[in-house]
Amino acid sequence: MSNKQALYILFIAGLAGFLLVAALSGCSAETAGASGIPADKPVPVTIRVAPEKTETATATKAGDTSLATAPEISADGKIDALDIYIINDKGNVEKHVTETDFTISGSGDGNGDQATTSSSIELLPGAKTVYAFANCRGSGFSALKLASGSGDWTDVPDAVTNNTAFNVIPEITDANGFPMSAFTSWEVTESSEAPYTVLLVRMAARMEITIEDERESTTNKITSLTIKDFLRANTSLFRTAIGKDNPTAGTSTPADWEWVQPSGSTDAPSIAPFYLHEIIETTSAFGVSMQIDGETNPRTTTFHQAIPRNRVYPLTIHLTDYSLNITGTYELAAIGTIAVSKNIGNGYTIELPEGCSNVKIDIQLKENGMEKKSGVTWSCNPTPEYFTCNLSGENATLVLSSEAIPATVVAAQNITVSAEFTKSGNRITRSFPLTIQVSPLTDDLTKAAPGSQPIHIEL
Structure with missing residues (x-):
């Protein structure tokens, strides 16, 4: 072997060794994370805790609603007792944070909702499951092993794992505050700068x-x-x-x-x-x-x-003295029940999905809450498009029917139905405005109105 060959072999061997060391070094850096902090070293974490807003709906005109902050009892917005349990990916309690770790920031947003912000704590990087409880001091929470002062969890209680049902109403007092809970998950990283948020939900x-x-x-x-x-x-x-x-x-x-x-x-x-x-x-x-x-x-x-x-x-x-009883069905793959809502003021809205067929809407007059099944003469003005009117249905019923509402129709039609009848020898006419609202199929009309909607009923 010549000297040149020997030097070439030594060069190749040295290069291979260098690449191997570099690769191992790269793996070590990847294990530690981009910042170079080992994965088993705690990192500083900031937790922000706040009650989720309590919302209600107010009505400004018929069929229109807007969200507003709800009036609250004095106990609704305060946080006195707080327990946050942070569980690691092995199911063990990594950290228990209480109200003593937080600084109350006052009245929060000015609507009775307080916000709290913690000093930094330390957590290991990785996936976390977070359970939080506020104002859970009453006897009902003691039975579930959740009450403040009961000590750290050694294991996650069965009541938490099973999302146990219990009676929370007696626990809502001015003395203890409004019980709130939260269940969320975090992915803690060593480079995260944003605070980890817990939104507490009134129970x-x-x-x-x-x-x-x-x-x-x-x-x-x-x-x-x-x-x-x-x-x-x-x-x-x-x-x-x-x-x-x-x-x-x-x-x-x-x-x-x-x-x-x-x-x-x-x-x-x-x-x-x-x-x-x-x-x-x-x-x-x-x-x-x-x-x-x-x-x-x-x-x-x-x-x-x-x-x-x-x-x-x-x-x-x-x-009211006089009102309408409105019922009906339509077909859209399966039979659905029409949704009828009482507008603020006088009137009703009948909701139907686009493309439905075999629509049948029965309208009866109610006097002092009781249906009038005879002696009523109906009129409808104008006749709604795609519908026919039967002014003398069984039991003094006005019947609106449609074989099909085209899938391309998404609109509202305003009509007036009038009932004429005799009372104490006098001929009386009562008129009611109706809106037939055809909505896109993306709207689920077979379900109840969203929780933020005010409820109006008529007797």
Whole structure:
């Protein structure tokens, strides 16, 4: 072997060794991360905690709603007790953060929602599961092993893993604050600069009922109001998506909500706001029954509404001498039920999906909450496009029907239906504006109105 050959072999061997060392060095840097910090070294993390806004809806005109911040009890926005458990990818509690780690920043956004921001803590890089609980000090939380002061978790409690159902209503007090929870996940990196946020969700909804007495004579007073199957006994620890399986279903039978006029009182009904567990089924039907002095039978109706937590629901009941009972069906692959909403003021909106067929809408006049099944003469002006009118349907019913509404039609038609009848020897005519709204198929008209919509019903 010549000297040149020997030198060439040594050069090749040296180059191979250099490349091997460089490759190993690169792997080590990749394991440590781009910053060079080893993956097993804690990194500073900032956590921001704030209550999710409580939203309600206010109406400005018929069919129009806009979001507004809900009025709250004094306990709604404060955070006194706080427990945040950060679980690593092995299922172990890596860090327990409490209210002592945070500095209260005052009233937050000015609407009663406080925000809190922590000093930096240290966490290992990687995937984290985060459970947070605020103002969970009552006995109900003690039974679930969640109450503040119960000590760090050694393991994640079964109540948390199973999203256990329990009764949170007794835990809502001015002394303890409004119980809130959150369940989220983080991917902690050594280079992250943005704070990791926890949005706390109030565990119940708030209902505010108003009765608008629109009768010509209000001599006969309202004596009671009942909403059937409205009060769930339990709610899950964490929020469940609307329309999904309810983890509390089957745990108890829903109870009726009832208001009774105090004995001897002649004042107009004044119903205090109240809290209720969330109702996430979009097909839930709630029967409303109102008893009035001098009327043999109670006035009744039904409304459909999902009631997710952390929302304020204004329910307005319009008490009238005359109203409409509107029912109907359409076909769109399967049979659907039309959605009818009471507009603010006088009128109704009937919602249909584009491209539906075999539409049948039945309209009856109600007098003092009872259907008039005879002696009514109907008129409809104008006749809505794609529809025919039967002015003398069975049981004094006005029937609007359509073989098909073209798939290209997305519009609203305004019509007026009038009922003429005799009362106490006088011929009377009552007119009602209707809007037939044909909406895109992207709108799910078979479900209840969104949780942010105000609820209007008529008796």
